[in-house]
Amino acid sequence: MLSFSALSYLGNIDYSCKVLSHLSNPRIFYWNTVIRGYSKSKNPNKSISLFVKMLRAGVSPDHLTYPFLAKASGRLAKRELAVAVHAQIAKTGYESDLFISNSLIHMYGSCGDIVYAREVFDGMPTKMSVSWNSMLDGYAKCGEMNMARQVFELMPERNVVSWSALIDGYVKCGDYKEALVIFEEMRDVGSKANEVTLVSVLCACAHLGALDQGRMMLRYMIDKGLSLTLPLQTSLIDMYAKCGAIKEALIVFHGVEKHQSDVLIWNAMIGGLAMHGFVKESLELFTEMQIVGITPDEITFLGLLSACAHGGLVMEAWYFFKSLGKRGMVPKSEHYACMVDALSRAGQVTEAYEFICQMPLEPTASMLGSLLTGCMNHGKLDLAEIVGKKLVELQPDHDGRYVGLSNVYAIFKRWDEARTTREAMETRGVKKYPGWSFVE
Known part of the structure; x- marks a missing residue:
């Protein structure tokens, strides 16, 4: 029950924590399970709090505890916390553990401390594929694409994660053309793209206005038998809208099962319609979105305000602007x-x-x-x-x-x-x- 609540997407991590608190002298396995659950949750800081509570309870962490702790620290992106976690690992003698070292590289990269990430990487006597990928991803996240490319070229073995990290790095840095060049290289060597790769490539197409390339991506997905997941459908809608193909964006949107959708795909369509002056349709979609039960967020209201600006609807713009505060959002x-x-x-x-x-x-x-x-x-x-x-x-x-x-x-x-x-x-x-x- 505790494992299900902590790790299943249907579970309740806070309930798992309550179960843990009622156990008499819980084993490290149970502590690790809940710490892991929090590290993936919306509140990764609770992983840290629970770890401290575990230490106070006299329970010693093992080699499985620290990767979850490092993941939580990376998601919080607090360098001071990352350094403290690393110090705790060094104190307990687990620093040489390969899995933990990989977690540290990823943690420091997520915190923007690429120097520490590189120190850990260079100090590893043995490096796995995930070690190289974590280092590459760290450089890419920090915008150091020359170093990311250098790591990529030195990798003894490249996989879809390596290619995806490099492509995404170029996209994040605004070098969209290079991202598409790398994708073509990836195809030439026979490496099959995954969802992460294609989301990045579609983003590059959207920013370049490369409609033909974007359409080719859809054909690629079909040819490779890839499922049109919600993130891919959202990226397709965004690409079509930014390239001016609003009808194609609507075709993708209407093909989505609305009760299985999320706010991101609605935002993409509302924003796309607003961008091209389809004010009435944009506002109607907002009404439909609420009927379906999707809760709007700040991006939703940004699209609605943009629609109102294009349509000269000042009263409606005031209504949506004030709605932000009423819904607990800060403009x-x-x-x-x-x-x-x-x-x-x-x-x-x-x-x-x-x-x-x-x-x-x-x-x-x-x-x-x-x-x-x-x-x-x-x-x-x-x-x-x-x-x-x-x-x-x-x-x-x-x-x-x-x-x-x-x-x-x-x-x-x-x-x-x-x-x-x-x-x-x-x-x-x-x-x-x-x-x-x-x-x-």
Whole structure:
């Protein structure tokens, strides 16, 4: 019962902890089982708390305890905790255990401490495939793709995990073309992609607008007999939407069993519809989502706010923005930016400016850029000057900000100030690049 509750996706890890607390002198196996369960749960910090409780109960950890502890520490991404766990392992003499060493590499990589990860890796007398993969993944997570590639080239044996980690690393670093090149190399050597690989490749296609390549990925899945899992369907929808193939995105979405779906796939479809101006359809999907019983999250509301901004639905935008707080969510910079965009597009630029002034966070250039566009489009030139100056202050090395303010003065026919703004740009050594307008 304890093992089922702790490790099964149908189980209740907190119930397992209660069962453990009622056992008389529980064996290390039971402690490890619950620590392992918490390490995979939404509260990995409870693995650490339970470990401390175990030590206080006089139970000594064994070689199976520490990998679960390292996993929890890696998920929490706290370097100080990772170092403390490593010190505890060294104290108990398990540092030479191969499985534990692999766990330490992964833990440090997840915490962004690639130097410590490499120290553990280099100190291993014997390295397994998982050791190389953990080191590669650590470099990739830290954005050190040259080192990740070096490890990849030195690997005595590569598997789908190795290829996937490298591809995902390039995607995370924004080098989408290289990610696709690596995938082609992977295919050439006959290594079969898995779900993780394909999610990364579809993400690269989405950012590049490579629709044909994305379609080819779907054919690849079918040819290889791969199941269209929920993450893959979500990635396909996102790719199709970002590539402008909204009809194909809808075909994939409508092929999903809604009662087996999750919030991610609904977010992808709502966001895709919003991106292409299908405002009504986006809002209708939100209603359907709630009927099915899917709880919206911050990303859902971001898509809805974007839809409202594109459709000029200011009242609806306010409703969704306020709904965030009512549902216990804290609006992020992106939510505020969408709200500013909605007000600015609708010509309510004074309200947008007041909204920005009352925000609990500093305005971003994109927010002020949206407001400046709204001011220019709706003839609010006095406010445009204020916003233009703020943009120059915020990004003094951005040529477009000076051009934008200069354009405002030119519309006012305040030629001296327009010239002074251009001269300030030259004095500060800011170069004018072709193609910039007053907003990006």
